[in-house]
Amino acid sequence: MIEEVTDAGFAARVLESPLPVLVEFTATWCPPCRMIAPVLAELAQELAGRVEIVALDVDENPRTAAAAGVLGMPTLALYRGGAVVAQVTGARPKAALRSWLDPFLPVVA
Template identity: 60%
Template structure:
């Protein structure tokens, strides 16, 4: 399973207006670490689909969003809740470590929904 891709044009609808928290992976085709973490993110997307969406944004073809959120390195994962970044994780993380970093924000989003 691969991640759903978003674009500069679709970002507001796909991410900012989402009723669920959205984890955005800022990625690039040429980025080996991005390829390494993609299966981890795909598994999280599948396992957590009831409380979290996971999408990818190619930084090379979507510079507007990349610049707006000051993404300087890949992979960068940003968790959006209610249209705002509440967490940012850079680099590769094992699934468990990534979920531990996201969990407080997912729990907070659920209680405020």
């Protein structure tokens, strides 16, 4: 299961993280969000120590979603060093997400 973040905890959990953080901007009413959730959970396990993956419900946390310019769900935004370095909207297969993420993640020796 992916940890949920809120407007109140977003800066500490995402912007100040020493690791890259993939934020899924999601909503309970969003079918593609429900489809991608298990894929993100698998990636979180596979990429542990290289990236954190969290979810933010846009209906419950509109301030952060608005500040990020999120217009569609799911939006996946990869934050590194407090800034967005990559962003996609829409559900993607696991292999496509992995290929999208890999160039931005630290290499494990």
